[in-house]
Structure formats: C-alpha cells, structure tokens
C-alpha cells in the first residue's frame with residue numbers, strides 16, 4: 167500500500183464482504199479508533215446491504231473503548247464530514263466503499279475538522295490494529311449510543327445557503343443518485359434552489375438495481391435519455407457515497423470530469439480571482455488555462471483527494487489565498503464550505519454556473535473550452551519504481567517535476583509516469599491539445615521503458 171500504510175488505501179480501507187471485509191475486522195478498526203480518539207464519534211453509512219452489519223461492528227469497537235457514538239444512519243460522506251466539522255464531534259467514521267461494486271464495503275475515518283484522516287494518523291491506527299493495542303474501559307465507562315438520522319438537514323441547509331435564493335428558477339435538472347445516499351440530499355438541494363427536479367435510481371437500494379456505484383458514461387445512459395426526454399438543462403449523477411458528482415449536458419452527452427472541473431473553476435475563480443487552485447499532478451492542463459484567465463496559480467499535489475484537501479488547509483494556514491481545489495474525477499473541494507470533496511455542493515454549483523451564463527445551453531458553454539487529448543496506459547512491470555527511474559533518466563534533459571512519480575513538462579504536452587500503489591504496474595498519462603504530439607510522446611516513453 168501507499169505511503170507506508172498496510173491496510174488502508176488512498177481513501178479508507180475496502181474489501182469484498184465475507185472475504186477480506188468482515189464485521190470482525192471493522193470491530194477492531196472501531197476499537198483502534200476509539201483508543202486514539204476519546205469523546206463522541208459520529209458514524210454514517212452508504213446504502214450497501216452490508217452497511218448495517220459493519221456499522222454495528224464499528225460502533226461496538228468504539229463503545230467498548232469508551233467513546234460515545236452518534237449514529238447518523240444513511241447519508242453522503244460529505245454530509246457526515248460537514249456535520250462532524252460544524253458540531254465539534256471528536257471524529258467520525260463512514261461505512262462505504264465509494265464507487266466499488268455492491269459486494270465491497272469499507273471504512274473511511276474522519277477527523278474532528280471534517281477531513282479524512284492523514285497518512286501519519288492512519289499508520290498509527292494500523293499499528294494499534296495489528297498489535298491489538300486497545301484501551302479497555304470498565305463497565306462504568308463504556309460509551310452510549312444515540313441515533314440522529316435527521317441531522318442530514320444541517321448539510322442540505324448549508325449547501326443551499328451558499329447560493330442566492332431562487333437561483334435555479336426556470337431550470338430543469340435530472341438527478342441520478344445511483345440508489346445511494348445522495349437520494350436523500352441532492353434532489354432536495356436542487357429543489358430548494360428553485361429547480362424543477364426529476365430523479366432516476368433515487369430509491370435507497372444496496373443491490374444497485376439501476377446502475378453500479380461508479381457513474382460511468384455507459385451506466386448513465388438512462389440518465390442521458392431522461393435529460394433529453396424531459397428537455398432538462400443538465401443531468402447529475404453521484405458515486406456510491408456522493409463525494410463526487412458527474413454530469414451530462416442538455417444534449418445528454420457525458421461531460422468528461424476535467425471539463426466539469428474547468429467549468430466550475432471558471433465560475434468559482436471568476437468570483438475569487440488571484441488565488442491558488444490546488445489539484446493533483448494528473449489533472450488536465452485545462453485547469454491551468456482557466457486559472458491563468460483569473461490570475462490564479464495552480465499548486466500541484468500527489469494523486470489523492472486527501473493530499474489536495476490537506477494542502478489547501480496548509481496554504482491557508484501560511485496566509486495564502488486558496489480559491490478552489492479538486493481532482494479531475496468529479497471530486498471538487500470548496501474552501502468556503504469544507505475541506506473535502508462534496509458531490510451535493512458540486513451539483514448545486516452547476517446550477518450557479520449555468521445561471522451565470524444568462525440562459526445559454528450547457529453544451530454551448532462547454533464547446534468554448536479548449537480541447538485536450540489524453541492518453542492513459544498501464545504497463546506491467548516487475549519493479550515499477552526502477553522503471554520510473556529509468557524513464558526519468560531517459561528524459562533528464564527536460565523539465566521534470568517529482569511530486570508523484572515523474573511528470574515531464576513540455577510547452578505543448580506533459581506526461582506523468584507513476585508506479586501503481588497496488589499492482590506491479592506503471593501508469594502512464596500524456597496530455598496535449600494535439601493528438602499527434604501526445605502519441606509521439608507516448609512512443610518516446612515506451613522506448614525508454616523497453617530499453618530498461
């Protein structure tokens with residue numbers, strides 16, 4: 167696993183239920199977390215069939231180590247994060263496997279400030295887990311549980327409160343929560359903003375009968391059709407825990423997530439110019455183009471939303487102005503709202519984006535953005551790190567950034583070569599406005615790979 171972690175990945179620990187992911191494992195995670203974070207811990211879950219079983223196990227671990235638990239029931243991850251941050255809970259945990267198929271589940275650990283737990287703290291938690299070093303409290307100190315399923319309303323109100331009343335009047339939107347927890351939030355948020363809302367896959371259902379939790383263009387075909395059939399202004403869909411949002415335009419065309427990022431960035435930075443935009447090295451150069459338009463500067467991080475969120479917080483602590491942040495996968499972070507990806511906020515933001523364009527269609531607005539061509543390949547490697555070093559050596563005469571893997575930066579293209587954190591692979595990404603230039607750069611890199 168990445169960065170010294172043994173069990174947790176970039177966004178929590180995940181596995182197949184009944185195989186690597188069991189209540190026994192989650193009980194120990196709860197006990198480890200409860201031993202590290204005293205006080206009151208908020209617990210939430212997505213709609214997976216195994217969610218209730220794992221939530222009970224997690225809560226048992228927390229209670230027996232002396233923590234009190236507030237069970238928020240089913241809600242989006244960013245809703246739980248918002249409630250934790252604004253109510254001064256001592257921490258939280260979300261039972262979710264995000265975009266993974268229904269047989270998966272997992273745990274994301276949330277800090278008191280609403281951010282996902284850092285690598286250093288996760289390693290401390292894993293050390294406790296593997297050493298079974300749990301605080302055992304006596305009978306009079308065992309924690310108590312309360313249920314608070316209605317607090318999701320606090321999140322809905324907070325999102326709606328960021329926008330002028332009635333900003334969505336006259337707009338029609340189709341929402342596809344993918345049978346996940348956003349069914350409880352996004353349709354209500356958009357309705358309260360004044361939109362006319364249709365829904366698809368909006369019944370909470372852990373078998374995901376309509377589509378898989380990962381919102382792919384194929385899975386969103388019914389959403390696209392419904393957008394066209396209802397004459398909607400756009401369609402929005404979420405992943406399994408609704409920290410991400412993806413869109414189809416008024417013609418039912420899937421909006422590639424870097425373009426979604428660019429559209430929202432243009433709006434957010436247009437109202438808050440001259441700041442920093444924080445994003446991982448793998449994000450399209452489109453983000454840089456739009457940042458420059460608003461006298462903003464892009465600050466690059468390693469791949470992973472927690473690195474973006476933590477970097478935004480760090481820059482603000484240093485007194486810098488941070489306008490916006492996010493990843494090129496539909497996970498966008500609004501510093502005025504909270505320091506985590508927020509799909510409900512992004513759905514709401516698209517209403518504001520469209521409202522700012524005075525009645526123009528989303529497909530027209532998208533046509534004005536510069537077109538980039540992206541090559542994405544994986545290559546098997548027995549020693550991925552050695553292969554990355556070999557590519558670095560071969561391109562040593564050029565501008566190379568080493569934030570995550572190596573990024574070769576040219577005026578008309580860039581390439582990112584990284585070792586996979588989980589498989590014996592290297593991942594290669596190349597982007598240029600000119601497909602020919604991207605393909606040539608890919609061949610140059612593959613030549614260096616073959617020579618190694």
Ligand code: MG
Nearest residue numbers: 264405407409
């Ligand atoms: Mg997610």
